Amino acid sequence: MTSLQIRNVPDDTLRVLKVRAAAAAQSLSEYALSELTASVARPSLEELTERIRVRGAVNPQTRASELLGDARSTDAA
Template sequence: MTAITIRDVPDPTLEALKLKAAQTGRSLQAYLLDLVTRDARTPTLAEMMARLDRETRAEAAASDILAAIDEGRERR
């Protein structure tokens, strides 16, 4: 594995991260590794939109949509 160094972290930021790590019962290293890993696995908005576009394609004619609306109204 590769080591990563982050320079010039403001003291208040470091203290907040240490506190969050302690609250979860983990070391600062483990806490930050979890944060970085989750971020790396989280798809970007563009990736999510592309997936949504791929997975939600529907072929429906206007007549099918109108028929479904009419059917729903008849059930009321």
């Protein structure tokens, strides 16, 4: 595992991080690592946009009740 150093952290940001780390009963390093890990686990706006683009268009002519009926019949099978 490697290390990461963050320079020029604004005082207000550091203060909030320290308060949140203490509230979570974690060191500042543990808290920052958990926040970074959670952040990269979520897709970015660009990644979400690409997922939507790749899916392609939906057929607005299909009624929701038809889609639900299809899904329910698949679940029942």
